[in-house]
Amino acid sequence: MRARRQLLLAGLAAPLAVALAACGFQPRREPELLFQSIALTGFAPGSPLAAELRRQLARTPVKLVEDPNRAELVLEALLDERDKTSVVTTTAGQVREWQLRVKLDFLLRTPSGEILLPNTQLRMSRDMNTSESAALAKEQEEAQLYRAMQSDVVNQLLRRLAAVRLPA
Template sequence: MPSPFSRRRFLTVAALGAAVTLGGCGFRLRGPQPLDFATIHVGVSEFSELGALLRRQISTSGTTTVVEDPAKADVKLQMLANEREREILSLTGSGKVREYQLTQRMRFRLTDKSGAELIAPTNILARREYTFDDSLILGKEQEEALLFKDMQTDLVQQLMRRLAVVRRPQ
């Protein structure tokens, strides 16, 4: 029977080995990514859920400040569309809805001060599916709202990754 000391030593050595291996291959946790511009104007109301989330994510980049005056911004993020859809995926034998597919689509573009496009109009999309039950309608409405919120967060993360790779011409 192995002693507790030898087991602890083994776990310590294994954790240290994993840390060295991951560090040596270039692995690092994804955190806020720096953006290549000092100021940005976000063309979404700061009072909307999407506007607040975008501003919060941009401010965590540590390199970029959101400005409300588009004339003072290095770049302008324009939200061209933000659409939500719910589509029936399947029905029960009696014709009642069994599954829905939720889709959220964002269309945006990024321009510099002169109006030149840094990111042409781009669509990003998130989908989720969920089962539906008429007897649990309140719970299913809450589940749908949570799924839409999760999709919006996912889309903002996708948008932030696209903003992080933009390099302004010097």
């Protein structure tokens, strides 16, 4: 009985795998960047978003250059901000829900000043319920939500960088 079930499952899995391969399904891969070096400017010192971007770029063959004049491309951060606003409060003034936001405005240019990507805005927001009885857990949840949003923003940024073609 058990062998028959396994054989039946294997018989169903094989056509499914063939169908997925035939439709062009592929797991998401790292974006392929078509430049050799990049400089990051305009980020606040100690910016968690800049740190995540540096970490992700370290996984690619692209070299991170400190001097913008020596890089092929310059990513200039115009706004790098996190904020938290109350969305729902009780009649007693206690906050019951927060909205967490990560904002990044940037442009991409060559060292000579030619704009390759004009001012682009990336925004992420998440809502988070809160209660005074679980304050420590909610702090950890908030930090985790910020990390997830920051990772999403960096992934979107890398996909935009992968679409950039250098001027000839």
